[in-house]
Amino acid sequence: MPSPTSIAATIRRIPRGKVSTYGAVARAAGYPRGARLVARVLRGAFDLPWQRVLGAGGEIKLQGEFAAEQRFRLRSEGVTFCGRRVDMKQHEFHFSKPKKKKSRRRTGRR
């Protein structure tokens, strides 16, 4: 059951040294079109690893000092940048999306 809470929980799953995007987090949390909701949650909950959430393509969407702060914190976690953007192919975190499919119990038993 989707709710802002799941969004926050999803963001908390991002491990240190990894990053994700608004869209990806939204989808992982069950909001295919909720990129903006993710942004809202980040604003309201300052107790999350907000620095690990970036815009599409790994771009920092913040402005001014906050952008610098985010860059600094990410670099401190070992995240590398490709110019203005984060090197996604190296740090993008892939969420596991729980689908309605039942998990295969013991694949290929025998």
Next chain:
DNA sequence: AAGATGACGCCCG
């Protein structure tokens, strides 16, 4: 209730 706004995403020229 209608319009404007915002840590967004994506398509077009």
Next chain:
DNA sequence: CCGGGCGCCATCT
């Protein structure tokens, strides 16, 4: 690469 415009969703005035 950059700017502009439209679509999404929830909240605020």
